[in-house]
Amino acid sequence: MFAKDTSKKIKATWQSKGRSGEHLCTIPPYGYMKDPEDKKRWIVDEEAAAIVQKIFSLCVDGLGPTQIAKWLQQSNVLNPTAYAHEKGLPVCNAPTANPYKWTNETVSRILERVEYLGHTVNFKTSKPSFKSKKKVWNNPSEWVIFENTQEAIIEESVFLVVQNIRQARRRPTKMGDMGMFSGLVYCADCGGxxxxxxxxxxxxxxxxxxxxxxxxxxxxxxxxxxxxxxLEEIVLRNLREAISYVTQYEDDFIQRAAERSLRERDKALAQKKAVLAQSEKRIAELDVIFKRIYEDNISGKLSDERFIKLSRDYEQEQEQLKAVAETLGREVKQQEQKKTNVRKFISVVKKYTDMT
Known part of the structure; x- marks a missing residue:
């Protein structure tokens, strides 16, 4: 029972820390490192970040994880483990036999990391019970994401393109090249x-x-x-029509995009409001509990030693809840006031107003 109770307290502290926006992982992902002046803050590791950007660029160019891994190895780029050991950065894994050997799994993980957008992503994994050491990947809907907590390495537009590419299985032709629409074209009848x-x-x-x-x-x-x-002509014509519409009716487009974005955020916002309300309710309950144990201590029903221990535990819980409530309150307020950021799309459109 003692181990179980301790586990619950650790879990509560962990949950509080994660929901307050602190990084839960102790080692920053490849491309970032801890700020020497503030260990809770991540800063960009310029050398490694350049490799991350190159990996995303190669994916956009049509290369898959295995092909990218081969390119990195042929270019004598140190893999993340070897790089960390060489730079004296914290790392869990032992040095690899070949410091230049990259695996497709490593490349895939890099291409999927939301952290490269400059966000903090917590609760990606969990444990079935306090007795288990096995980690289980949570559904992305259960992740808690705090935006713009560190400098971004990858632009959002590039990240989204890469995710769309990876959702469709792409293979080069027997002639060795990759079609522009590889993995993106489906039969209208059978869906193949x-x-x-x-x-x-x-x-x-x-x-x-x-x-x-x-x-x-x-x-x-x-x-x-x-x-x-x-097919290329059809796609090009549709792009021209979309660009023409956005160029002529920019305000109308922004309004429609904003309305759609707000609908999509309603669900996430409702969840945050529910957690916020629950936290605020518990904070109020703790005020009442603290008052009661104080009265019990004054009346002699509760010893001074017991009162000190309980009050310390309750105060710690309340402080953690207040931190969570403050963060959630700020996020809810920002999301309620936030207009969808379609300006980025507009700026991209303006780059390609003359498509031929």
Whole structure:
């Protein structure tokens, strides 16, 4: 029982710390390091951050994690573990036999880290019980994210592009290149992916996408296909229309985007309000409890030693709850007043107003 009670107290402290916006991980991700003047703050490690940016750039260019890992190894880039050992940074793993060997798992983890946007992400993992040492990955909906807590390494637009690319499985053709729409085109009837078909003797206008289901079994779908140049023209035309609309009706677009963004944030905002209300309720309850134990101590029902211990525990809990409530209150206020940041999209649109 003592171990279980201790575990509950540690968990409560951990929850309070995580919900107040402090980093729960003791070692910053590759690309960041602790500020020598403030250990709770992360600062950018310029050398490692440049590699992180290169990894994202290679992914945008069409390379997968395995291909990126090979490129890094061929370029003699130290892997994160070897880099940490060389720079004297804290690290959990022992030095690797080959300091330049990168794995696709390492690259994948880097490409998925929300922290590179400058955010703090807490409660990504949990333990089934206080007896278990095994960590379980939580559903992303259970993560608690605090935005703009450190300098960003990756722009949000680049990060979103990479996530979209990784959601679709992309493979290079037998000729070794990656189609522009690889992993992004699907058959309208069966929902199967459409593969790019090309050959050395094909002219560019002869290359085409065809339904993968039809290629595997012609009885399951029809011979749906589209030439690559036609698809590119359709996409380009749609982009021009979108850019034209945004350029002509910028205020209307911002208003519509703001309304949509607010609807999407309603759920998260409601959850934060619920936690805030619960914290404030408990703070009020602790005030009442503290008053009661004080009266019991004065009347002699509670010893001084017991009173000191209880009051210390309750005060500590209340301080933690106040920190959580303050953070949540600030976030709720910011989200209620915040207008969606579509200005970034507008600025991107203005870069490409002359698409040919």
């Amino acid at each position: 992916k459409m593969y790019l078909c090309r050959a050395n003797h094909f002219k560019p206008e002869q290359e085409y996408y065809i339904c993968s289901t039809y290629r595997k079994d012609r009885s399951l779908c029809k011979t749906h296909s589209i030439r690559r140049v036609v």
